[in-house]
Amino acid sequence: MSSPLWNYTTPGIPDDLFERLPGIPLSKREVRLLIISALRLESHSLLWDIGAGTGTIAVETGLLSPHGKIVAVERDEEVANLIQRNCDRFGVENVDVIEGSAPECLQDLPGKPHRACIEGGRPIKDILKAVWHYLEPQGRIVATASNLESLYTLSEGLAELQARNIEVVQSSINRLETRGTHQIFAAVNPMFILSGEKLDS
Template identity: 75%
Template sequence: MSSLWPYVTSGIPDHLFERLPGIPLSKREVRLLIVSLLRLKRDSVLWDIGAGTGTVSVEAGLLCSQGKVIAVERDEDVAALIRRNCDRFGVTNVDVIEGSAPDCLKNLTHQPDCVCVEGGSPIKEILKTVWQHLQPQGRIVATAANFENLYAISEGLAELQVRNIEVVQSTINRLETRGNRQVFAAVDPIFVLSGEKLD
């Protein structure tokens, strides 16, 4: 448990994370959806591929107190940002791997029982490699910000014969103060796809 976020529930406010310009951050509401679809256990091993700011890794690290999170990020500065965000929240069970997926995934020693794919290309090759390592009854969750990625992920999951596939599009509006008025501002919609490996 972190003094910055001393709660057992997920949903850390976005502003509590350190950020870098241009580096994506999974918004709190989308993160809650991702975490719920991962169906984490206290001892889960999660691969977070394309971890970006590390928000999902931090949330999962806090939830999986006896487990392990492997955050994969190809950019050295962004990987350092993930480490700093883990330090901010006192998360010690996240290992940050600097490398490009899918190539760097072959050398990971902790086999996952859940995987989150938040970015990366070629996406279908990443999914295929992840599937080879995913434990039976494992969960896979992937996000897409556009129709091209949505199609590629959907096709990749179908080719792998992922079971119990769900597709959700988030539509989130947040109340914001602009000048002397309060308005609802839309958060960019994200598609979240999930499924499981039954054998």
């Protein structure tokens, strides 16, 4: 699927091409690439993106998997509208934006996901376990943590769920920026990306 703003087959849309709202998180481009890699999407995957924020993952995966389906969940109406505007901005038509709070809203989402991405939310372990319940056998779940507390909680949750092939990656990214008359490398806030697979039931 081509987009008027991103006419490439590879992911990695620059952050500044997305519409943003103050205080609403955006998965940085390099972190986004790690998340998408961990998802291991198939051509017809149904992906649940829980806590979709600005909608960067929904947009990128929507473009990468034009025959797949993405369900982007956000609890705040204004943020859900932002996700829809970003989908429209990039011409992405295979994303359903759902306004709702996880884990309560998950029972009303369409289908059972083959892939799930959890980008924040509280209580994070309850959300993880609820998403896991709906996840198809052999499905994959990817979750992000920006602090040690969330990392520990997600690690513990994946262990309790007996997830297989668990991987944990910490991003360490520096970008060249111009500040005054100098160019320096500025660090992007590190992020932990956890992933695991569900065995056949």
